[in-house]
Amino acid sequence: MARARQERAEITRQAILDGAAIAFDDCGFEGTSLSDVVRHAGVTKGALYFHFPSKQALARTLMDEQFRVAENVPAIENPGLQTIIDLSHRMAHGLRTDVRVRAGIRLVIEVGSFTSPDPTPYDAWIDTCRTCLTPAQQNGDIHPSLDVGALSALLVAAFTGIQVTSHVRTRREDLHHRVTDLWNFLLPTIVPTDRMARFHPTGTPHSHGAAVN
Structure with missing residues (x-):
């Protein structure tokens, strides 16, 4: 009986998160009420308050949903530059197809950048990039003179701007193309010429839907 109750509670919690994602994606934080959720x-409403004490708590949970895209990166045996290229396309895919990812990113930009500035999500993505790019540099895939931390911060900032611009201009229909442009322009600058053929700016096939490897 206890297990059945736990399963029902989890189903309800997931339904609340799905409903909140739809509402936040449509109307943003300020434009969404708990009645909308x-x-x-x-x-x-009783079920909602049982799981989430406030709209802020719901928003925080959804802001963390974006990191599902990178949840398997720590388990990758040999992460590198292609891991980050694929991850950028995986995030693009999530923004185009997953309302939770889309709502979480909207909340990060709307609430976490302006209403209540919070560098945590940005720092987390920068750390993920650094985790992959540091061994890439050690293996000779990135010029040794480059500051990997600065490169990681640049990539996160560039992707953020690209996806916002793509959303405004095309509802993200061109997002994979714009992410590919980013890598086509950037790779010749950061990768030694004799290593360029190793990398695919369009992402490897699985990066547009399946888990990043």
Whole structure:
């Protein structure tokens, strides 16, 4: 019985997150009420408050959802530059197809950048990039004179701007193309000429849907 209750509770929690993602994606943080979340989720307000004490708590949980895209990166045996290229396309895919990722990113930009500035999500992505680019540099795939930390910060900032611009101009229909442009322009600058053929700026085939390897 206890296990059944736990399973029902988790189903309800996921429904609330799905409903909140739809509402936040449509209307943003300020434009969304808990009544909107309840309506989209198909639950009672009591159920919502049982799992989430406030709209802020819901938003924080969804802001963390974006990191599902990179959740398997720590388990990759030999992460490198292609890992980050693929991850950028994986995030582009998530923004185009997953309302939770889309809502989380909107909240990071809207709330975490302006209403209540919080560098944590940006720092987390920078750390993920650095984790992959440091061994890439050690293996000779990135020029030894480059500051990997600065490069990681540049990549996160560039992707953030690219996806916002793509959203405004094409509702992210061209996002994979714009991410590919980023890598086509950047790779000749950071990769030694004799290593260029190793990397695919369009991402490897699995990066547009499956997990990053």
